[in-house]
Amino acid sequence: MSRSVTVIGLGPMGQAMAAAYLDQGYDVTVWNRTPSRADALVARGAHLAASPEDALRANELVVLSLIDYPAMYATLKGAEDAVAGRVLVNLSSDTPEQARAAARWAEELGGTHLTGGVLSPPPTIGSPDMSTFYSGPRTAYDTHREALEVITGKTDFRGEDPGLAALMYQLNMVVFWPAMLAYWQAVALAGAHGIKAADIAPYVTENYAGMGQFIDFYAARIDAGDHTGDVDRLSMGVASMEHVVHTNADAGVDTAFPQAVLDAFRRGADAGFGADSFSSVLKLMKK
Helix, strand or coil: CCCEEEEECCCHHHHHHHHHHHHCCCEEEEECCCHHHHHHHHHCCCEECCCHHHHHHHCCEEEECCCCHHHHHHHHCCCHHHHCCCEEEECCCCCHHHHHHHHHHHHHCCCEEEEEEECCCHHHCCCCCCEEEEECCHHHHHHHHHHHHHHHCEEEECCCCCHHHHHHHHHHHHHHHHHHHHHHHHHHHHHHCCCCHHHHHHHHHHHHHHHHHHHHHHHHHHHCCCCCCCCCCHHHHHHHHHHHHHHHHHCCCCCHHHHHHHHHHHHHHHHHHCCCCHHHHHHHHCC
């Protein structure tokens, strides 16, 4: 198997990926709209392509680390002829439908598209403990799995539908961003009382670690359609979030985020779910 790869897009993630390949002795070609971002990689032995077309033609395996799929089309505009025979591993974030459209686009040009959903932040790229979703042609995945594991640790192949890896990634982002915003909210509230972020960090970490027990407990019930209010009640959630909103307001801290949670709980209670588990708000979220 060839130990050569092209990386297109040298933001923090792309730079980390190219560096990981260099660490493992790969022959690495890179391209970025701002060439100076490649300086440190070139100093380590990477080849800077003169154009996206040259970057594509350099290797069969091409890793795309761009902001989204429109950025891929913009970057490769004019280089479409060079897509033929290439395996484009698109690690950009976007929707499942965008991933499916990109797979059709690549196939029409004679190339292969593998969708990736990377759960690692740039500092942990190359760590064997991290995990990444992939979907698309199984043959391409199997052929290049060793190379994919260099940058994204454990690989979780979700199937041949190119949209599945993007969907799994977005499901994780649905949880990640609000969870971190909840922490920022707590930091803002703590700061209003003279308490530092580092002071509450251990307690927040313990809180998040314990969330796994709740997720496992509710998952089985939700799949069974069981929203019985024997352990918790939505009415309790309404009261609790009212206290959270008032505590933030009293401290002069912005209440938009906790208010949004309270509004969701109130909608559920108004719909008649007050005596049910707060998981009953799912009924309002589903189609």
